[in-house]
Amino acid sequence: MHSIKRSPILKLVAAVAVNVGFVLICQQYWRVTDDNNGVATGGAGTGLGSMPEQVLVQQHVYQPPQEQNPLNQQYAAGIDETPLRTFEVPEELYLTHDVAIPYDIPAWTAADSAALRTAMGYDMMSDLLKPEYSVHEQVTEKSQLDFARTSRAERIYKSLWNFLRPVYNSLPGEDSREKERVFVKELALKRVDVDFFLRLEKRLYPFLHLKHRTSFSLQDSYKGRGFVLCAGNNQFKFIVSSIQAIRRLQPDLPIQLFHMGDGDLSKERQEYVREMTNDIEVLDITEFLDNDYMKLGGWSIKAFSLLASRFEEAMLVDSDAYFLQDPAKLFEDPGYKATGGLFFYDRTLFPDWHTGPDWIRSMIPIMSTLPNQLRSFKGISTHEQESGVVVINKKTRLNGLLAICKMNSKWERDLFSYRMFYGDKETFWVGFEMVQEPYSFMRTYGGVVGELRDDPVKEIEKLEARLEQEDDGRSAKERQMDRDEITHQKKRPVLEKESVCGAQLHLDHLGQPMWWNGGLMRNKNEGVQRILDFKYWMAGGGMSSHRERNVRDKELQRELLWDLGKASMDEVERGEEEEDPEWIFHESCMYGGEVHLLEEEKRRLTESFVAMDRVGKEDEVKIRAGEGVDPKEHDWASM
Template sequence: MISLPRSPIIKTCLALLTAVSLITIALQFRIPSLQKQVDDWGEIKQSYKDIHWQQQQQEGNEDRERPPKKSFKVPESLLLTHDIAIPHDIPPWTADDTAVLGTTIGATLQAQMLKLDYHKHEDLSGKPPERLNFAELARAERLYKALWNYVYPVYQTLKGRNDREREKALYRLAATTRPEIDFFLRLEQRLFPWVQYVRRTSFSLFETYHGKGIVFCAGNPQFEFVITSIQAIRNRLKSTLPIQIFYMGEDDLSGERQQYLRTMASDIELFDVTQILNNEYMQLGGWAIKPFAMLASSFEEDPETLFTDPGYLATGALFFYDRTLFRGWTEGSDWLKSILPIMSSFPRTSRWFRLVSAHEQESGVVLVNKRSRFLGLLATAKMNGKWERDLVSYRLSHGDKETFWTGFEMVQEPYAFLRSYGGVIGELRPGNNHSVCGAQLHEDHKGQPLWWNGGLYRNKNSGVTRYLDFEYWMTGGGKQKHRERFTNDPEQILEVIGELGLNSQADLKLERADATWDFWESCLAGAEVRVLSERERGLANGYVGIDRVAREDGRKMKAGEVLDPKVHDWDAV
């Protein structure tokens, strides 16, 4: 499934310029633990299995566990084009673990893991970030993952005419003979209360996923962007993938606009996400709708070109880097280190950890396979809940951007970043043939223009609403091996020097620096200025004509006119 925020795609497969949309497909999880304040589920699991553990501690003969395994592997060739997050293995739930639930340690574990973070009507405004314990949340989510993978096969064996009957049967089991299922259901209610709304488990939601499609998130302010994106997809890129549009109630997207979008092209459905997930907990607004719309959509995956990306095929989740901006920012990496002593292979090589950028991910396009990375998407949605985003997530990043890869880190799910930072597409800077100005561009794994975010205006953030003349583009860099190139973190540079067998930082060979952004002017300089192909120019500039029609219809609708989108010959626009 896919959804996009103002992101036109230059390739043969997707052109998008939406305002609040995204791409996705997701499933699967990992666990945590608790014994002795240790985050590794493997360590608490070890204490469960070894009945002599406490005795060994008293005798000073504690059996230290080896570091967690990393069995997830990818071809070496993939590392030339993608940065891959190799997660730590977290042991599966077993019958031995179920037996432990009846012990003192098990009772303590359940009491701590089931403690509510907040009441759905509680006002946390003005509270410090410490009001939510994200380290404990990570432990609970990893434990939930082990249970989810253990209980789901049980759910599949239950008899019933539909998911509702199977859910009832699961609850009966939980109440009678299966304490681990009872623990799982209560833990799910604590962590993801918005799921148990029109359904009683996440399993029935998971069972709805099938096929491929495109997902947009849009309210009244994004109406014109969605028109432009859909018509670009249908009439320029010739994609026939089904489209689902999500909104947040009648006050978010008016009935007239819903009808316009529903009839403007073939195979379009609209859904109110608050009728599928519990908005008392989500309290959605703005960017936060994106991962929840991804969860609620019935699509398993989407769209053509992106789904053939080798990083996506290898991991089930494909992300794109943002621009490199604002060096020396430490809050993000400090926070992640404080809550996740166990991380995948990705964070330590990230710009966040190397202190060279306050922005890591661009969430305009997110690709997630919901059949294989469902639990990663659940963890991402959790970080976009009302209290989580207000107290922590959105204080650390610009909206939802970093919640995707950090959500996957919470449950140790693999993911891939295309190894190219946000570049630019547009026109030359006046009087400077070495700088390109315009919207943020992203490349495919072959280094060619794929999609962009930022719309069609020269610089909407600075109020320059003249349409761009799309002629040039420039890469944002990032394809060199990050850690060999540069880091502002003094401890990490010592690691780099040691791993490379060097004597000092003076021996470190730095590769050519990436291009540099002039953020306020939305211009990039320092790399080769490249010319768009004839086809790419035709696609990009062709979206301007569609956008003019969309904006005019948006203006008329605001004035109260009732419009029929089929009066337009969109192919000829």
């Protein structure tokens, strides 16, 4: 012993021997055998010995050793090089739609179910099942909600949903009620994955369980196609003509109108709607979904109405939206057929907004291929989606719709969603992103339909000439109104190109006017109550093949420059393409694009909508006065 201490060489040899022995022991201890189907054979007490390798890899706990390629330039043999996003659509679809190709969420396996019985599985379940608030609680602080954790739980729920759906389908029973009884009362007592699924669904989507015990039976209740609308007493003046407009173009598909009880839409108005056309139902949504959890109000009823509707393929239509073509054509739209979710872009307005995109990135670190291409992420528009018309296939995209509803629940919308966005609008595509469902946007941005914008210079000249006439018999108040109007006209920009003013227009995939949102008034948001004259329209742009060049976000600019091999944005050319038209927001006017004359047939259609609207408003006055009104007395078809 004394010689070892005194000799550096012997000391080094001893240290090497000890380390080699330790390495050999560890290799034997952690050896993975091929004839044991990839299961680690470590000894007791490791916490890993009995878990399948696949599960450990998914949980980032264990990575199998990888042999290096001899050239050290390629991945080792056996590494899965499958693309991260394997959902596919026809290549020609990108000419007419913007398509979100989702990141593949790993499929749940039997090995994952087995892992739930481990200490790590128990810990994961405990974390995801922990409620953020109770049904009776008033949530006032943002810190009480964790959307990143919620989106993680929703993705795990989706993976488990797809795994257990065939199990539910195979259960005995002639109807969903009997299948649910077996699934909830028997199978959940034996299988930890079924128990976890039921608890997770209750944690995420408690509003489902008023009439159904699982989302499986709710989905099984969906049949056919139809339109979904929402209205209270305040929207009744719009809904009459909107529904009749649908019926003018599409007489066959059923309609469901949802409200939040008699205090929201009076019984007299409910009866009026039931009698005004064929195949229409007027329904209280709180009889289908649990309002103790939803706590509905305002825009939030829209997403939940889609969920509650009986249709497998449902089209949500705003109460002030009007179609210029048969709306059923959207069920055949290529983007909808390919993805199961069809959305429309809003107008391009208010650049350099970072709050919303930053929040989305914080809760959804891994997203589809689309967000970084969107105007809001590029910093060139605050608004992205217009939710006046939404088309969803609930057979294939139910998990996406559930995530949308979660964002529209009481505290989620009050503390986050509706603060980040303008109401429910962006919750549709963001909800699909939360669970990585594919979806498509009609490629054109929001345009305009209405009248040509008058020239402020000519208006000022006309008003000043009238003021010079001292003995025109008008009062001092009327003359002051002219002076005020001159002041207003002087603030309006003078444009070199013609501008169209009116409602927000949306095109079909062929580039033709399909529908508009905003009612029949010249500009309802600014209180301009005059009926709009629908003569002209202008597309909102968005068809440029070089849209990626329009980037204001600095980080995305650097990425673009790197892709293009450019040193600065000054070197980036847009090609020969024209710039997209621009909005004068407070006037609801668009300029800079080609002005189109609305087809005569479509003009006559808009005139019929105006006539229907006039009759509906007259009946609304009678209802308020307590008079009985029979909508069947009107010849709606001849208007």
